[in-house]
Amino acid sequence: MNCVNSVTEVKLPFLNSLLLAFTGWLVLTLIFCRPLTKGTRRFYYFGIPFLILGVLMFVPLGMGVPIILCWIIYLPYQILQFFSTRQERIFKNLLPLSVNTLALLLSLTLIFVTTAWANTTPELIKSLGGISPFYPATVHQQITRLSQRGPEVVTPLSDTLAANFERYEQVSAYPTARMAYCLREIGGPQAEATLQDIIEHRMKFKDSSSAKWEAAICCLYAECAGERAVPVLTDLLNQAERSQNHFQKQVALIALARTRDQAAIETVLNHVPFLQEDLQADLTSRWSAAMISLTLQALAEGQASQDLIQSPVYHRLMLGLRPELKSESGIVWNQKWDGDLDPESLKTHWSAILNRKD
Template sequence: MKRFFYFGVPLLILGGLMLIPMMLALPLVLCWILYLVFRILQLLTNKDEWLRKNLLPFGVNVIALTLSFVLIFVTTSRANSTPALIASLGHISPHYPNSVHNQMSRVIKRGPEVVAPLSTTLEQVLDREYISPFRTAQIAYCLSQIGGEQAEAALQQAIEQHITFDDDFYGKWETAVCCLYAESARERAVPTLMNLLNSAEEKQANSQKLIALLALARTQDPAAVETVLDHADFLKTQLLGKNTPYRQTVQINVTLQALSEGQSPADLSASPIYEPLRLGLNPDSRTKTGIKWDDRWNGELDIEALKAHWSAILK
């Protein structure tokens, strides 16, 4: 029975470290340590022959304990390193957005120090023959949340050099990157997005114009918002188009709803356009003005009144 304490308890504790959170396992490990210390002291002070015969089990326990802590420390350190956190982006199923956001928040908390490796990783991902939409969008989200000139430059470069709008599958991450760039850079993003809008041509013209307009609305820039309102008829035409994907109809509806019902600049970038992309991005879409988002919104737009409304809010 006593030998169980030397071998059974350590195995149970090591199993517990794998199955339950570390904070719950640590008290058990502490008890194990105290027990070993007590028995070793008893061995040193007691001349009992039985204790001396159990010197080997004591040694095995001490070695196992040492190796356990070394492995725990090394594994935890590697898992929490910046390269490991960045490498994990895009590998959690987008069907679990809370888990995805928890992982991204760990990267974002590192602040500006991770912008350079994130930018390098984004460039490497976009240079591949197959571009992972999940990984690309999640890296872009981290950059947009951290912000700063270098982060904005990385997103701008991704738009100018890698976005083609010629594949509906890639259109998901392209939409996400454009909108994230708009939210991060705001008025500084307008020239790049306006260039996308005005350079649309050939078969991808409608998709390119649509994504550019969705992003422009999120810049909170007066001129950009006016441009989007000027293209309201185009957006409504896309809603009725037979070839318009469902996700884009949702994005158009909530964007138009934001323009129609919004009462603050933040309302423009709060519309839930990322959820239908199914990329694991699901930021908080609640607004202080209490807009109840409707993916089938079909209200009427008074363009001139809305121009005056947003001009007064965004001035």
């Protein structure tokens, strides 16, 4: 039984367990504790319809929270009632006391155990794949919690990615891109090596179902490795030109722009006509066109090297990756940007910016 959605489950990992405990309490009180008290009967009036709706998957978000909260308050109240009972009725109330005490202890134990379990690295990694992309704040909350653990989570992330690629012919885009984003946030040689391995050995650029995570990982690798990513991405570009794979060439150029390397920027500027042609093509998807537009806008309007990686190319991918980024130059990002570029003057412009950075 799952009466909560993935976002509520991430924020309140104990809720499903408490709902099961609540169900057990309803059954036990019905069997052993009759006649039912007025409070217990009220929980039946609200609890049973709620549980039925939960099984039918009609209960949205955290509708179970108020019921569970009231129940947790009600249990100690019932236990305290026992001590105010007249002496001759104590024995009669021992069974309800036992049921309520057991339910309360079990509930408190479940809260602590499930919360601790949900905060372990394997469970945090597992949760990345279950959150809807329509809740990017929750996605980034989990990514931040993982990234803050530093290099110690790089190996579990890398192993999970490798296991997914071995286990599934078509990996899910959500966990793949989000784990790669964690690696990008943490950085370091092992994180770079993992992303590079995915690009070199796991990407085919032939299946539309993989296109979004392939584009995301290429960009994340470029941001993570910087100029060290240029040879890999240049090789990707050369392969695309040999095989005439438009999408692969497009992704390689977008990723090269995010390396903030002068030679890579010049390569991208040399291919501006190709990108502009793809931008106008009828067969270019909206998310792909948005990535091209934002990349060209960053090249045309950027005044700092950070502008190249702060263009929100991940937003339109609908993978739940929507980092809160603000351009240092005050650029107002436009996913439909289609301005004119002068590649030669932009080469001089970016050469000055990148040399100043050095």
